[in-house]
Amino acid sequence: MLAAWMSTRYYRTFHASDEEAAPFDALLTQRERRIGVTVGALWDEEQPLAGARELARLLSSDVADASADDPGYVIWVPPGVLLPTEEPRRSNLRLALAHGLNGLEPAERREIRLPVTLKLAKIQDDGQYVSVTGVLSREWTRISEGVNGAYHLDSRALHRLPDESAELEIIVSRVRDRAALLNAEEVTDVDVHDYWRVSRLPVGGPSGVTVLGAPPETDPADGTLVRRFFRGHVARAVEQRTAGDAELVVLVLVGALGHIADELATAALRGMNPAAYGALDLVVLVADGEIRQVLQPRSLPWAQPR
Numbered sequence: 394m395l396a397a398w399m400s401t402r403y404y405r406t407f408h409a410s411d412e413e414a415a416p417f418d419a420l421l422t423q424r425e426r427r428i429g430v431t432v433g434a435l436w437d438e439e440q441p442l443a444g445a446r447e448l449a450r451l452l453s454s455d456v457a458d459a460s461a462d463d464p465g466y467v468i469w470v471p472p473g474v475l476l477p478t479e480e481p482r483r484s485n486l487r488l489a490l491a492h493g494l495n496g497l498e499p500a501e502r503r504e505i506r507l508p509v510t511l512k513l514a515k516i517q518d519d520g521q522y523v524s525v526t527g528v529l530s531r532e533w534t535r536i537s538e539g540v541n542g543a544y545h546l547d548s549r550a551l552h553r554l555p556d557e558s559a560e561l562e563i564i565v566s567r568v569r570d571r572a573a574l575l576n577a578e579e580v581t582d583v584d585v586h587d588y589w590r591v592s593r594l595p596v597g598g599p600s601g602v603t604v605l606g607a608p609p610e611t612d613p614a615d616g617t618l619v620r621r622f623f624r625g626h627v628a629r630a631v632e633q634r635t636a637g638d639a640e641l642v643v644l645v646l647v648g649a650l651g652h653i654a655d656e657l658a659t660a661a662l663r664g665m666n667p668a669a670y671g672a673l674d675l676v677v678l679v680a681d682g683e684i685r686q687v688l689q690p691r692s693l694p695w696a697q698p699r
Contacts, residue, residue, distance in 0.1 A: 394595065394684060395643065396595070396597070397500060397596075397597075398684045403693065405423050405695065407422070407428065408421065408597065409421055409597065409598075410422045414429075414430075416636040417429035417431060417639065418432045421643075426694055426695070427638065427640055428639055428640070429634065429637050429639030429642045429643070430642075430645060431629060431642070431643070431645065432645045432647065433625070433646060433647070434607070434647040434648075435607075435613070435618075435619055435646055435647065435648045435658070436611040436622065436649060440608050441608070442470060442476065442604070442607060442608055444476035445604040445606060448483075448487065448604045449602050449603055449604040451487050452491055452494070453465075456494060462600070463499075464499045464595060464596055464597065465594050465599050465600045465601045465603065466591060466592065466602045467593075467594065467682065468490055468589070468591055468602065468604045469589065469592065469606070469680070469681050470606025471590075471649075471650075471651045472552065472611065472650065472651060473549075474552050474606060475609045476604075489507055492505075493505030493591050494593070499593050499595055499598075500593065501592065501593055502590060502591065502592035502682040504555060504588045504590055505588070505589050505590075505591055506587070507586060507587045508584065508586055509584075509586065510584055511529075511547060511582070511583040512580060512581075512582065513546050513547075513571055513575070513580070513581050513583050514544060514575075514578075514580045515577050516545060516577070517543045519542065520542060520543040521540055521541060521542070521543075522537050522540075522543050522544070523537045523540060523544040523545070523546055524544070525546045526548065526549055527547060527550070527551055528551050528552065529568075532554075535565050536565055540572045541573075542577065546568060550587070551564075551587050552651065553587060553588050553589060553590070553652070554651065554652075555588040564585045568583050571583045590681050605649070607649035613655065614655070614657070616660070619658060619661050620664065620665075624665065626646060627665070627673065628669070630644040630672075634673070641674045641675065641690070641694055642673055642675075643673075643675045643676070644670075644677075645679055646678045647678075647679050647680065648679070649680070653678070653683045656680060658676075659687050662688060674691075675688060675689065
């Protein structure tokens with residue numbers, strides 16, 4: 394993904410190299426130039442998402458009829474997800490994800506819909522208010538419009554909201570419709586969809602399926618946590634640059650986010666001493682199937698001298 398992104402951004406062709414990358418984590422090449430890459434996740438990598446490797450193995454077998462030279466796929470697990478281990482939920486998730494990967498072209502991404510059930514309770518007849526826990530809490534004012542009574546909505550089963558406003562309006566409308574049927578002290582289910590992102594790697598990427606996500610207890614909105622991991626990866630990237638031979642050094646941060654617009658890495662960089670990352674040329678964040686530049690290069694090795 395980084396090679397394809399840099400190729401588009403800088404109008405040059407970058408390739409992931411099979412050469413020995415040490416001391417870097419990975420190596421890109423652009424003609425005779427070497428680009429050293431350091432990769433780090435914004436969560437505790439010693440505590441991976443439980444079940445991710447097994448799910449990746451199963452999904453890789455589901456797409457095994459593809460050529461070994463074809464680029465693989467990535468499942469971008471939203472924050473807070475606990476992958477199911479019991480049946481039939483595990484098989485249902487596997488089938489839905491495998492179906493969602495079908496027909497994806499290289500470098501293409503899409504949302505897939507997974508059924509989830511929310512809980513809605515009517516507290517009392519007075520008022521016109523819906524209190525919300527979970528990701529729908531940011532939409533509580535829209536949900537409260539037009540309802541009669543006081544309600545509580547538990548939306549914790551929903552982990553990622555859709556990109557399209559029309560899809561979000563469907564969720565909001567379903568909650569309102571169910572609310573209209575409730576009497577005080579009654580509880581009902583609201584069946585909606587969770588919207589996960591899946592993507593296919595660009596041409597030249599490895600085959601198979603990667604399931605990428607953080608442990609469910611990781612909070613991507615915890616700025617203190619993001620800053621701590623960010624500083625650690627910056628220090629390691631600087632060490633690799635000092636020990637390695639490269640004309641450009643890139644730090645790739647990997648985030649577990651519902652939407653890349655929710656990232657805190659850019660804000661974390663602004664609060665960091667510039668001397669700490671001065672040796673780095675480029676910092677990018679990879680999340681939700683997208684790449685965002687966090688630190689732009691001050692100069693580029695292929696730039697023509699004035």
